[in-house]
Amino acid sequence: MNWNILIPELTLSLGILLVFILDLFASKKHYRTLLYMSALVPVFSLLSLFLVQHPAKGFFDLFEVSAVNLLGKAVLYVLTSLSLFAMQDYYEKKGSVYTELSYIPLVATLGLSLLMSSANLVLTLLSLELASISMYLLVSLFREEYLSKEAGFKYLLMGAVATSMFSLGSAFYYASTGSLFLKEYRDENSLFTLSLLLILSALALKASAVPFHFWTPDAYEGAPTPVTGYLSSAPKVALYFFFVQLLTYFHHLKQWLLLLAVLSLLSMFYANAVAYVQRSVKRLLAYSTIAHAGYFLLGIATVESTLQRALLFYVSLYAFASLGSFVIMSVLEKKEGFSHHLLDYKGLYKEHPVLASLFALFLFAFIGIPPMALFVGKLGLFMGLVETLLLPLAFAFVLASILSAGYYLRVIVLMFLEEGERRFPPARVSVGEALTLLLCSFLVLLLGVFPHLLYDLIRL
Amino acid sequence: MELLLNLAIFLPLVGAVAVALVRKEKFAKVVSISLSSLVFFMVLYLFLNFNWQAQGFQYITRLEWIPSLGISYHVGVDGMAISLLLMTALVFVSAFLWSWKVEDRPNLYFALFLLLETACLGVFSALDFFLFYLFWEGMLIPMYFIIGLWGHDRKVYAANKFFVYTFFGSVFLLLGLASIVVYGYMMTGKLSFDYTFHLGFSYPLMLQIAGFLLFGLGFAVKIPMWPVHTWLPDAHVEAPTAGSVILAAVLLKMGTFGFVRYSLPLFPEASKHFIPLIFFLSVVAIIYAAMMAIAQTHIKRLIAYSSISHMGVVTLGTFAMDLNALNGAIYMMVAHGLSSGALFMSAGFIYDRVHSYHMEDLGGLARYVPKLAVLFMLSGLAGIGFPGLAGFVAEFLVFLGTYKNFPLWAFVAGVGVVLSAVYFLYMYKRVMFEEETLSEYRLEKWKHLKDLETHHTLSFLLLIVLAFLMGLYPYPFVKILEQTSKYVLGG
Amino acid sequence: MTIEKAYMLISIFLFLSGLLGVIIRKNLITLLISTELMLNGVNLALVSVDRIVGGIEGQVFALFILAVAASEVAVGLGLIVALFRLRGYEGSSEITHLRD
Amino acid sequence: MEALAILLSPLIAFLLIGLFGSRMGDMASAVLCILGGAFSFLLSLWTTSKALSEPFAVKLYDFMPIGNYTLTLGLYFDALSSITTSVVTFVATLIFVYSVGYMKELFGQWTFKFYAYLSLFLFAMLLIVLSDNLLGIFFGWEGVGLASYLLIGYFHTQKKASNASLEAFTLNRVGDWLFLFGIIATFYLFGTLSITEIFGKVQAVDKALLGLACLLLFGGAVGKSGQLPLHTWLPNAMAGPTPVSALLHAATMVAAGVYMVARLYPMFENSPQSLKVVALIGGLTALFAALAATSHTDIKKIIAFSTMSQLGLMFLALGLGDKMGAMFHLTTHAFFKALLFLSAGSVIHAFHHHLYEIYEAGGLKRYMPATYASFLVGALALAGVFPLSGFWSKDLIIATAYHVSFLWGVLTSVVSFLTAYYIFREGFVLFHGEERFRGRQEGEPHESPGVMVVPMVLLAVMAVVAGFFEGWYGGVLGVKKELHLDIALLSTFVALSGIGIAYLVYVRGFVDPHRVYESLKPLHTTFREQFFTERLYHNVLAGGYLFYSKILYMTAERQLIDGLVNLTYPTVRSTGSLFRTLQRGKLNFYVLSLSFSFLLLLALTLLWR
Amino acid sequence: MEWLIFGFLSTWAVLSVLGVLFLKNPIHALLSFVSLILAVAGMFLHLRAELLAGLQLIIYAVAIVVFYVLVITTIPWEKVKRFEGFYKREFLAGFPILLVSFALFAYAILKGSFAKVGLEVKDNVKEVSKSLFTTYLFPLEVASVILLTAMIGAILLGRKEE
Structure with a gap:
């Protein structure tokens, strides 16, 4: 047993255990301490990443680490820590304190972390499930809030469908390759093709690509906002790091490119169109996530290190930007009577210049304006698509990103260029939220100007 | 010297941060004006020391920036760039002076303008695609907010239209950049965003055509060429005066600059291939926009259309494949920057005093604001290519150069000379003359109008004086462009 | 057509019936049951594949699926109870408060 | 130096009056203007005496490079130019003096502008007369156009005057457009713009192209001299003060066209076809304007038509080789x-x-x-x-x-x-x-x-x-x-x-x-209406241009181009709201849509070849 | 003989599935589901997956179904009446879709070539357990975490909020 490769996850698990035990004995008073403690757990895991020797395999080859998935884990841990920091005040203000909240996100992260390293479909399924079930819980854990439960149930049911699809896909994979380990398989075989479709569909559902996106807007809207932030960032990173691994095994199928092209085109255009008719900013950002899923899927359309590196860079920074914007929304939601209706954002700049500016920063980043880091990802994708001569896809990407500018701008217009009608009591930004926001925006800007700090680490 | 160029680019950025942080109104104004003047003098110094006989770029700074992507911080100027830099720096001084009396959120206002200045200076001096694009898009956000926050009634519509439209162009531009960078990578195995690195390639025709179209779409929107021009009138109409000035004087030049700097040297065959198309679009722009201009009653919209018309002359000259025409086109960029800036100031001043842009509400102002009348007239003359002012030299060179290979096109485009005089003087007549058509009420109001204040006059004079200088003694200004034009035309 | 393949077909039938169940059933509990139906179908498929290829990994996988199914049901039922507490009993057609 | 002073003294007068006129007062401005003119006249007499014996040129400065050719601005004094200079300055000075009396009543109402414009005009006119190259002539050409515009519109409060000035400038610009291309064509023919150098090479160039260049240049003269078909501005220019009419629209500016053709006569001489056109236009205009003059009753317009007619005669003479x-x-x-x-x-x-x-x-x-x-x-x-x-x-x-x-x-x-x-x-x-x-x-x-x-x-x-x-x-x-x-x-x-x-x-x-x-009556009306050309220009051409511009603006610009642009937003929105119906919150429906799209993907995957 | 057993079990399973799908009362549907579980367990036995058959019975028939029963008993049934049965329109739309899907799946299965591992399995239970505790030990641990989390979640969600 090569325990070395499991150190980060073990650290995480120990942390979970510690927090769990403390939670059992601590009363609600200590909620804040617990949450901050748990926010520090991923930091330790992050540090422990440096102890891992890579590349290596272990646990009967079920589990493998490489430079890339370690990087993914690092990003994941940072995201988790940040979103935990941002959770504390929101739940307090909303009167929905659960001490359990301190470790459930960690469990989800554990699942995602395992997902990135899994080399066997069993482990993939289980880690995915671990993450999913914790996320169902996170979505629905909102005291006395019907919408949160509804979102949770919808997410759960769609998730269950995905699980069974994934399992069936695994069954076909097993039938065609004779093993559940991910490995090279090069025959033309309808069973294998079927397994590709099923597994891809299940993962696409988790990644909320059209037409498997239906849960996304509802779950995002119903979930407590910091959780939405977590949902829109951490799983994406893990999934796409996993996707890049999966690419090795499936890309030779001629259906792979076709399926991904269809999925990504649908996602881009569908989501960008529907986002225009949203009335809630939260839902709007949910659709933005779907559209971005479309962009990201382009990154794995075919094997080309330029593409995949750009994708991983893009998705990591997207996660930060997305987390940041949802944290801003959660700060705003602490105001009495604030819903996320577009009109509530009117004149936000007057009331909260800093928050509004940061939100605008993230929105501009989503549009893909330099010097925000997402731009570099976009550029990388363009380059990769050109390099692989997938020019129609590049064109579609261009059109979709132009299309998307409109609805982001609408939010910016409301915040900056229009006068507010409703008056809300001002919202305070807690320390944790401030930390998260600062770090997210800092990273988005810094890595926009010096992308190589991260880019060079992504070695495929 | 090299340092000076970098300082000139980034001083405004520093200023922007300072102005945004120190929330004092006076501080903002003083800092902006003094910084921009400083930048202007730096650029002027560089301009005067520019070796106009030397080929290639000068004042080059090259630092490794993002080595793994082949991106470097690479700035430098050629004759065209230094001329445009000079014009840009001057126009910004002028715009800041003009904004001396801004009362609405002055700190943000000046900070955005300073940001814009860095972006504009950067675009003209970047020698790296990535850096270029960074600055290119960097101007989008400040301008968006300038239009959106300080604009007039339909500012939101205009700002959005401006943003989406120009973004539309620039994403295609980005795709084009990516394509040629990738091509360079595939050919040499070296990933490089460096402009000079790519100059050496001769791309296959298909790639040239694709690249030309992608780049061209980005530039065409910014210029703006017919028929992707409709954002411009709206943006101008709604923008605050200084915003319009910068928009017309500097931002539009980015597109034409891009054509000269990128499209022509990188895609020479494709450029030749597309001459008929570009000429058609240019001539249509010249005549069509002139017709649009005469149809307006809104003076700013009229001036905006005149910009489109003049930009048609620039694109015509750019693609005439002739040294003189190209010189003229570049000259036109600078000249138009000066004249259109001054024209928008005039319109803005009228609005400040009378609160209307509409010709129906105006008339007979000449008697009451004589200084404006003079400067407005001079600006207009500079715009319509009156000899002795910069615009004439430019138009003459463009038509001269174009006539060599494409006499008919040049001749037809020359109608613009007539039409521009018509719409400008028509507007001037409706705004400044014809007092007898005024109502009693207005006449009474006009009697209390205040003429230009000192800061207005100064900002006018800055532009007009340079326009005169360039019109009366174009020799050095044309000479400085020659090497640029030569290498752009490949020889 | 071996008997294992026939079982495969039955398993697909079960899977798709589960999907159909999710599509047509009104009651939240029956929705959950339908997802179980899908998972059962998958299990059957795994076991029959095991027989066809002559291995045991399918059964192992099926075991894990049982665990997963159990945990999903647990959470799902918890949610149903919570929904019931908050709104009284709601059918699936009425959990449509989150919509565009 | 003194040659330069001829040119500069009105310019200096213009600048001084323009900058300090409001402080100096109108009378002082007038005096300055007269002094500028008189000084110029005296000097020109002196230079004339020199030039008559020996033509000489004064180089000013390198204006701009055109390819390898460097255009140098300069003055050229020969008999033609120096005598014309003397005449121009003489008449101008007299009219400046006259205008003191004429404008006296308006003193105190920024009348110094008038003198500034007059000085500007004189400067520009001298530039035409004296320039040794075509571009310099063009500078003066446009300069007198501007001065004419400003002076015709001097009573700018009147609608009539400002319309007339606009018309004058526009028609002049049409001429200038042709003139400009004439210059360009000449440049490509001769590789130079200096008139002395052109005269040296005039035999050697292609006749057809020379004819084209001459015709284009003549186009400028037509505009400036109010010849057919660019004539309607001249009678309307009488809206300006009378000294202006006397100086610009009779004695000097309108004659610039004739002067220019005479100046470039070696070119025209070598292109008989273009001379024929000159003669034809001149002759027609002479008759046309004379007929119009017989039926007008405006004090100044009659004389204006007479000017046109006489200019026509001059062109006729030029065209006939005299x-x-x-x-x-x-x-x-x-x-x-x-x-x-x-x-x-x-x-x-x-x-x-x-x-x-x-x-x-x-x-x-x-x-x-x-x-x-x-x-x-x-x-x-x-x-x-x-x-x-x-x-x-x-x-x-x-x-x-x-x-x-x-x-x-x-x-x-x-x-x-x-x-x-x-x-x-x-x-x-x-x-x-x-x-x-x-x-x-x-x-x-x-x-x-x-x-x-x-x-x-x-x-x-x-x-x-x-x-x-x-x-x-x-x-x-x-x-x-x-x-x-x-x-x-x-x-x-x-x-x-x-x-x-x-x-x-x-x-x-x-x-x-x-x-x-x-x-x-019909004949009378025809003459009076200048054979209806004025109506044609004002109503049909100008009006039509304005009308069609407006129509084009309302249709092509607003509806078509901008309409399409603006249509994108509603299109996207309606597409969005169409797709939104999929997301109605019903779980069953979600899964149904999912299954349906899954089926499509399944078919795609399995049946894709 | 084999086919006979298959025929019997599959008929049973199909009938139970129809019950799950179309029986109005959720309790009846649940009962059909239990019957299906038994049928599937039988199939497992028939396919000689004894361990799985046992676990199927234990986990599904006992644990999961008990969950359901517990929940169902906490819900007052008179209110549920409105939401019994199934949507006809969705059925009409969904049925053909799934029918075609079934055809495509069947096509793929019948056409597909299965791998051959060729492991001689003597004692199924032993082999599976061995695999479970060697190769798949790690996933087993993960599964336990899942179950734990789900348990905590169920408690959190199901308990009365104070």
């Missing part, structure tokens, strides 16, 4: 036409700028003897009565016309006849007959002050004596001309008969002119 005749007529015409305008201005001044219709005045002889005398001299000179200057110069042209073709000769004779008729018609109606102005204003009309009369007298003297310089003028231009007795007799007869008819009709009352005009 450069000297044209230039000499240009010179004499400058004197007597300026004189006529000044006299007319004097009348207008007498009525405090309220009277413009000839039929509203009458019998002024008694009140304004000096003006009357001046007008008479001017009219006689214009009619070409021996021995006034007009006789000599016109005689040259008519002789040339008869020499070339009988048809041209008849044309010139008819024009001469008409000229004599209409100018005396105006004179007689104004100064003879009953005093129709009674009751229109308080007090009696009075003679103009000395400051106006003296220039008139001086001009009258010149108008009388200038003709005697014919021989000398021909000598310095290197052309030998002798008097053709038959032609001289014929034209004197023609002129006298024109005067006679006018006398019979308007002084003797032989027939009632109103009834005659009434009975010939």
Whole structure:
């Protein structure tokens, strides 16, 4: 047993255990301490990443680490820590304190972390499930809030469908390759093709690509906002790091490119169109996530290190930007009577210049304006698509990103260029939220100007 | 010297941060004006020391920036760039002076303008695609907010239209950049965003055509060429005066600059291939926009259309494949920057005093604001290519150069000379003359109008004086462009 | 057509019936049951594949699926109870408060 | 240096007046303006004496590089340019002086502008005359256009004046457009823009292209000189103050076209086709304008049409190869036409700028003897009565016309006849007959002050004596001309008969002119409406341009292009709301959609080949 | 004989599935589901997956179904009446879709080539357990975490909020 490769996850698990035990004995008073403690757990895991020797395999080859998935884990841990920091005040203000909240996100992260390293479909399924079930819980854990439960149930049911699809896909994979380990398989075989479709569909559902996106807007809207932030960032990173691994095994199928092209085109255009008719900013950002899923899927359309590196860079920074914007929304939601209706954002700049500016920063980043880091990802994708001569896809990407500018701008217009009608009591930004926001925006800007700090680490 | 160029680019950025942080109104104004003047003098110094006989770029700074992507911080100027830099720096001084009396959120206002200045200076001096694009898009956000926050009634519509439209162009531009960078990578195995690195390639025709179209779409929107021009009138109409000035004087030049700097040297065959198309679009722009201009009653919209018309002359000259025409086109960029800036100031001043842009509400102002009348007239003359002012030299060179290979096109485009005089003087007549058509009420109001204040006059004079200088003694200004034009035309 | 393949077909039938169940059933509990139906179908498929290829990994996988199914049901039922507490009993057609 | 000073003194005057006029006051500005003009005149006399013996050039500075060629601005003094300079500065100075009296009433109302414009005009005009290269000529060309625009629109509060100035500038610009391309074509023909160098190479170039260049250049002259078809601005330009009409629209600026063609005559000479066009346009305009003049009743417009007509004659002469005749007529015409305008201005001044219709005045002889005398001299000179200057110069042209073709000769004779008729018609109606102005204003009309009369007298003297310089003028231009007795007799007869008819009709009352005009109404209207060209231009061309621009703006721009642009947003939105129906919150429906799309993907995957 | 057993079991399973899908009352549907579980367990036995058959019975028939029963008993049934049965329209739309899907799946299965591992399995239970505790030990641990989390979640969600 090569325990070395499991150190980060073990650290995480120990942390979970510690927090769990403390939670059992601590009363609600200590909620804040617990949450901050748990926010520090991923930091330790992050540090422990440096102890891992890579590349290596272990646990009967079920589990493998490489430079890339370690990087993914690092990003994941940072995201988790940040979103935990941002959770504390929101739940307090909303009167929905659960001490359990301190470790459930960690469990989800554990699942995602395992997902990135899994080399066997069993482990993939289980880690995915671990993450999913914790996320169902996170979505629905909102005291006395019907919408949160509804979102949770919808997410759960769609998730269950995905699980069974994934399992069936695994069954076909097993039938065609004779093993559940991910490995090279090069025959033309309808069973294998079927397994590709099923597994891809299940993962696409988790990644909320059209037409498997239906849960996304509802779950995002119903979930407590910091959780939405977590949902829109951490799983994406893990999934796409996993996707890049999966690419090795499936890309030779001629259906792979076709399926991904269809999925990504649908996602881009569908989501960008529907986002225009949203009335809630939260839902709007949910659709933005779907559209971005479309962009990201382009990154794995075919094997080309330029593409995949750009994708991983893009998705990591997207996660930060997305987390940041949802944290801003959660700060705003602490105001009495604030819903996320577009009109509530009117004149936000007057009331909260800093928050509004940061939100605008993230929105501009989503549009893909330099010097925000997402731009570099976009550029990388363009380059990769050109390099692989997938020019129609590049064109579609261009059109979709132009299309998307409109609805982001609408939010910016409301915040900056229009006068507010409703008056809300001002919202305070807690320390944790401030930390998260600062770090997210800092990273988005810094890595926009010096992308190589991260880019060079992504070695495929 | 090299340092000076970098300082000139980034001083405004520093200023922007300072102005945004120190929330004092006076501080903002003083800092902006003094910084921009400083930048202007730096650029002027560089301009005067520019070796106009030397080929290639000068004042080059090259630092490794993002080595793994082949991106470097690479700035430098050629004759065209230094001329445009000079014009840009001057126009910004002028715009800041003009904004001396801004009362609405002055700190943000000046900070955005300073940001814009860095972006504009950067675009003209970047020698790296990535850096270029960074600055290119960097101007989008400040301008968006300038239009959106300080604009007039339909500012939101205009700002959005401006943003989406120009973004539309620039994403295609980005795709084009990516394509040629990738091509360079595939050919040499070296990933490089460096402009000079790519100059050496001769791309296959298909790639040239694709690249030309992608780049061209980005530039065409910014210029703006017919028929992707409709954002411009709206943006101008709604923008605050200084915003319009910068928009017309500097931002539009980015597109034409891009054509000269990128499209022509990188895609020479494709450029030749597309001459008929570009000429058609240019001539249509010249005549069509002139017709649009005469149809307006809104003076700013009229001036905006005149910009489109003049930009048609620039694109015509750019693609005439002739040294003189190209010189003229570049000259036109600078000249138009000066004249259109001054024209928008005039319109803005009228609005400040009378609160209307509409010709129906105006008339007979000449008697009451004589200084404006003079400067407005001079600006207009500079715009319509009156000899002795910069615009004439430019138009003459463009038509001269174009006539060599494409006499008919040049001749037809020359109608613009007539039409521009018509719409400008028509507007001037409706705004400044014809007092007898005024109502009693207005006449009474006009009697209390205040003429230009000192800061207005100064900002006018800055532009007009340079326009005169360039019109009366174009020799050095044309000479400085020659090497640029030569290498752009490949020889 | 071996008997294992026939079982495969039955398993697909079960899977798709589960999907159909999710599509047509009104009651939240029956929705959950339908997802179980899908998972059962998958299990059957795994076991029959095991027989066809002559291995045991399918059964192992099926075991894990049982665990997963159990945990999903647990959470799902918890949610149903919570929904019931908050709104009284709601059918699936009425959990449509989150919509565009 | 002194050569440069000719050019610079009006420029300096302009700058000083422009910058400090409001502080100096109007009178000081006027004085400055006159001083600038006078100084220029004196210097030009001096340089003329030098240039007559030996043409010389003054290089100013390198203006701009055109490819490998460097365009250097400079001045060129030869007989033609220096004499013209002297004439221009002389007439200009006199008119500047005159205008002090004329504009006196307006002093205190920023009248210094007027002098600034006048100085500017003089500078630009001298630039045309003196430049040694085409581009320099173009500079002056546009400069006088601007000055003309500003001066016509001097009374800018009036709609009429500002419209007229706009029209003038526009039509001039049309000419300038052609002129500009003429310059460009010339440049490509000769590789240079310097006129002296051009003359050296004129034999060597392609004739067809030379013809094209000449025609384009001539286009500029057409615009500037108010020839057909760019003529309508000239009569309307009379909206400006009278000194302006005298200086710009009679003596100098409009003559610039003629001067330019004469200046570039070596080019035109080598391209007979273009000369034919010049002759045709000139001849047509001469007749056309003369006809129009017979039917107009505006004091100044009649003289304006006369100017057009005379310019037409000059072009005809040029076209027929008589450069000297044209230039000499240009010179004499400058004197007597300026004189006529000044006299007319004097009348207008007498009525405090309220009277413009000839039929509203009458019998002024008694009140304004000096003006009357001046007008008479001017009219006689214009009619070409021996021995006034007009006789000599016109005689040259008519002789040339008869020499070339009988048809041209008849044309010139008819024009001469008409000229004599209409100018005396105006004179007689104004100064003879009953005093129709009674009751229109308080007090009696009075003679103009000395400051106006003296220039008139001086001009009258010149108008009388200038003709005697014919021989000398021909000598310095290197052309030998002798008097053709038959032609001289014929034209004197023609002129006298024109005067006679006018006398019979308007002084003797032989027939009632109103009834005659009434009975010939269609003809009269046609002439008066300039063969409806003005209406054509104003209503059809200008109006049509405006109309179609507006239509195009409303349709192509707003509806089509911008409409399409604006359509994107609703399109996307409606697409969005269409797709939104999928997301109605119903779980069953979600799964159904999911299954359906899954089926499609399944089919795609399995059946894709 | 084999086919006979298959026929019996599959008929049973199909009938139970129809019950789950179309029986109005959720309790009846649940009962059909239990019957299906038994049928599937039988199939497992028939396919010689004894361990799985046992676990199927234990986990599904006992644990999961008990969950359901517990929940169902806490819900007052008179309110549920409104939401019994199934949507006809969705059925009409969904049925053909799934029918076609079934055809495609069947096509793929029948056409597909299965791998051959060729492991001689003597004692199924032993082999599976061995695999479970060697190769798949790690996933087993993960599964336990899942179950734990789900348990905590169920408690959190199901308990009465104070």
